[in-house]
Each structure stands twice: as structure tokens, then as C-alpha cells.
Amino acid sequence: MIPNMPTAADLLPLLPELVLVGAAFALLMLDLFLEDRHRWVTHVASIAALLVVAAMVFNGTGGQGTVLNGMFIRDVAADVLKLFICVVSALSLVYAWPFLRERGLYKGEVPVLVLFATAGMMLMVSAGSLVMVYLGLEMLALCQYALVAIDRDSPLASEAAMKYFVLGALASGMLLYGLSLVYGATGTLDLVRIHEAIGTASPGLMLTGLVFIVAGIAFKFGAAPFHMWLPDVYHGAPTPITLFIGSAPKLAAFGMFYRLLETGAGPLDAQWRVLVAGLAALSLVIGNLAAIAQTNLKRMLAYSTISHVGFLFLGLAGGGPQGYASAMFYAITYAIMSAAAFGAIVVLSNRGFEADEIADFKGLNARSPWMAGLVLCVMASLAGVPPFLGFWSKLVVLRAALQGDMLWLAIVGIVFAVIGAYYYLRVIKVMYFDEPVGDGPRERDDRPLRIAFGVNALSLLALGLAWNPIMAWCVAAFR
16 A cells, blocks of 8 residues: 555545535536536536535534645534535525526536535635645636626626636735745645744745735735725626625635634734734725715625625734634625625516616615515625624624724724615615616515525524524634
């Protein structure tokens, strides 16, 4: 036997990823033999695969541990993130089917690309090596580029995909350069060994690499001033694709941040926390002020994403187990809220009517009180109105910033939380107090989609009333 050759038992912690990748390849082959009218089989099977993998993660199938000579780490933090990544990805596919099908955009590659992107995200949150970080990141990024460009006849989608690809390549280059500097300073690719070697590494080389790494991560999050791709991509991509890239990848970005900057560069936390605090403040200011001026709902949500990244960075800047737990809780919360926000656009849109302008929601309460109530839950949670889930997520990251001696940053967060509530409340005002104009949006006659959106929106209220178990789970991940 070859020395150090892993056996099947050694790879058990990798079982969820292996099942997901195996399902993706199987469905890719199956789709070749399906007629267009049977294309739903691939879609349903993809959703089922994601839910099966989520159940495996939740039940601890395969067990936790470190495999591939430390390149892959499966722990509580990874399992929490993977569970929500799989669930949110499955939810995005539920939203995608009717929207893409009625516009002639549905291809069998769409759910397969989502499965491969999800596998990339799962690798990112379990990375124990710089190689695994980059492998997972590029696996996710390449799938996202293809998904954004799925509507080849749309000038907006083509422009968005081109901007995303070019700027994404630039960001990947920055991150790769930072990783290479860290390798040059420490002589190892293993994150745990990098942590141990920092004391004897060249400070100048290490800090320069750290700056490039933080810049690369900030781009993947969409944090200011690395946000230039985000509004155009969110606006140009088909809405279900925007839903996907605006939700689950934020969880993976948090996982990548934690692995690189805590597991790897933990001894330099005094330096990178200052960088993260600056990015948080810039994101809060630019994101909220730019969102106020938007009339297109997708662009408004894009700029609001920048502000939400700022809130997430409040927890990271606070540092320590409580800071990481609060940031993870915020990432989970935002993924659920973002899916519901773009899901509202999907549910209210029809062929020839995208329902992506704020004016399109005028008088929605008069047409469909139930739908208006669900959208109200989503916007109220995004604005941080108690007792919705978004309120508690903002509260815990503000508390983490205070505990991390970042009083000035917490004050910035509070001020811009109040300012940011304006553009969400404007949507509620339009729905309830403006007169309907023209045909306007109507609730789609698609029961599975309406049920999915109803559960998604109402979960923001239900989880807001019972948020402690999720937060306790996040805290346990960093003990």
C-alpha cells in the first residue's frame, strides 16, 4: 500500500461533499437523455440532492474530523454553515423553476451549476489549506459567472456577466497574490501551521499578504470600496440567479474569512480587525446612502447588501468567539432575508412584467392583502424592526462591536441602521398607502412557489420570536 494513502474510512468526513458532487455528475449525464418536457426531473432531483446533503450534515453523517493531511476540516462551525448553505441553495432552485421556464431560460445546466457552486461553498467553509480555499472559491465563482450569463439575449445580463467575470478575475488575482505572500513568509500552505509560523515570519511580507487577502475577501462579500460589481450584477442577472448569488455565497464568504483570518492569521488579529472595521464603516455609509436614491428594487437590494455586509463586519471586527458567533448568526439571517426579498420579486413577476421597480408595488395591499403582508414581513426584517429576525441579528453584531472595544463603529452602525430603515419602509408605504397603477403585480398562480415564499417570509417572524437556539448553535461552533 502507498504510504499515507487515505482509505475510505479516512474520507468519511467528506461524505456530504462526495454525495453532492456525485449527484451533480449523475444529473449532468441524466439531463443529456431528457426531453424538454421532462426537464423538471433534473430540477426536482437537484433540490432533493441538496436536502439529502443538508440532512446528512445535520445528522453528522460521516462524523467530524480533519482529512487529506489537514486540507479539509469538518467541525461544528463548518456543519452549521453547510446546513444553511444547502437549504438556501435548495430554496433558490424552488424559486427559479417557474421564472426561468416561462421565459424560455431554463436549461438543465442551471441546477447542476447550482450543485457545483454549493460544493465549492462547502469546500470553502471546511478549508484547512490555502489550496482548498482557492479551489472552493474558484469552483463557486466559475459557476456564478455562467449562471449570470444564462440569458444570452439580454444586454443587461451579458454586461453583468462580463463585469462580474473581469472584476472577479481581478479579485481572485489579488487574493491569490496575498496567499502567495503568506506562503512565502511562512513556508507552508496549511492554515494551522501558518498560525504557528507567524511569530518567526517576515512581518512586512506577512502584513502585505494580509492586506491583499482582506481585499480579496471584501470583494467576494461585496463590501465597499470593492462593491463596484454588485449593483450591475444583481440588476442584470435573472432574478432567481440574483437570489442565489445574493444569499448562500455570503455564508461561504464568512466561512472563508474565518478560516483565513482566524485559523490562519489569528495572531495578527489586532491588524486585520482595524482593516475590517474600516471596511465595515465604508460599507455602512456607502451602501445605505446609495440605496436611498434607487428606484429599481433589485438595485436597492444590491446597495442594501453592501450595508448588510457592513453590519456583518461589525461582528468580525469585534473579534473573539462572541464576535465570530454573532457574525455567523448575521450571515445566516441575511441569507434567509435576502432569499425572501428577491423571492417576492419572483412571486409577483410574470412574463413581460418583472416587478423589479419599487413603483410596481404601488397598491399591492388593495390587490393582494396576503402578499402585501408577506412582503411587509420581509422589509421589516431587513430594516431591523422588532420582533423580526433582522432586529436580533443587528443587535448581536452591535453588541459584539462594543465588546471588542469598537464603540465608534457601533455608533456608526446604529446611525446607519436608522438611516437604512427609510428605503425599506418606503416599499411598505408604497404597498399600503399608494393607489394601484395599471395592472400592477398580482400573486402568481403557482401554489408550490407561493407556499415556499410564504414559509420563507413568515420564518422571519417565527425565528425572530425564537432566535436563541440558532444563536446558541453559532456560539457553540466557536467554543
